[in-house]
Amino acid sequence: MMNPLTPDHVLAALRWRYATKQFDPSRKIPADVWDALEQSLVLTPSSFGLQPWKFLIVRDPSIRAKLQTESWNQPQVTEASHFMVLTARTDLDKHDIETWITRMAEAQGKSLDDLAPLKGMIAGFAETMSSEARHAWNTRQVYIALGQLMTSAALLGIDTCPMEGISAAAYDRILGLENSGYATAVGCALGYRSADDKYASTPKARFLGEQVIQYLGEA
């Protein structure tokens, strides 16, 4: 572990970030920084470690143009250095659990027998849900990844714009996700703010701490 950051350092980064509306199309995220952003996704914690997701990095300009028309025509989709679509597994079946347990055994040097109890527990947990509920569960995990990605980006000096105002069904069609077992959850544009983005200097609006944080009991 490197030295922890100071509280001020973390807060400065979180206050610096905002949902960037206008990116500078001429500035590209350097490869080493982009690699770290990808790794922030790979390292994201998830329920039982299942990682029920795929992250699509859309490089093809013609695909990005099509996605923009399905995103209330917001220019971030095509102007940002990078555009990502975070997708969730639409279900969670025995094959998914098997794939994960196999990977876990490999990464941790364990046998499949060692992990059989965990496998049974995950399967038992997943069975209590409908297919729709499992998709919703997976989608929530994807939002942890979105949070980890945006926070990591801010600390790396990278601007982001999370994008929920998109037609997920159209995205799925354009990205070839129909019947793939994965579905669009949310988009995220990443890059550098344009000097012209007036939203960069708009005061950040949040509820006050006492409006959203409550204490049960004394400190």
Place this chain on the structure above:
Amino acid sequence: MMNPLTPDHVLAALRWRYATKQFDPSRKIPADVWDALEQSLVLTPSSFGLQPWKFLIVRDPSIRAKLQTESWNQPQVTEASHFMVLTARTDLDKHDIETWITRMAEAQGKSLDDLAPLKGMIAGFAETMSSEARHAWNTRQVYIALGQLMTSAALLGIDTCPMEGISAAAYDRILGLENSGYATAVGCALGYRSADDKYASTPKARFLGEQVIQYLGEA
């Protein structure tokens, strides 16, 4: 903006973190660091900025003991320095939107008239969903907060354990949330790992980058 962190710095923190099973009950998070963690929640981005959440910090040991019994008896609930329950608004109605627009006007020095178009757009968007879908939407936003919280914590040298293996209905009952308009989404224990936690040295298991990241088009 302070200097951005290096990719190595961010990745070291993300690799250092793990779902801590055993906390050192004698170590408490200092007040300034805790304040920064609360601010990481306050500053979390959300859809339309609606912040459809409340974060409950459970200090009362007797309440934490009750919650532990509804959490597969996992000791993190009582042993960690802090235990938090992240809750989501169970719906999103005109009053919520009004409250948010009023706060936004105040924070940004705008008039309610300035923000009337935004207010109408949010209301129109929310109306397309059922009450259940709005609750699910809000819950996904809470998971962005969970992601931002855990990532910020790692950079501050604070251990976390996200807790989904809880009985949300029992939590709601114990926390007095029934009919409050908020419902338990997920828990999170925060503090310092115990030297005895064998999970701290278990190799981190994740899918390989090529298993979860796909590129559409050439770089």
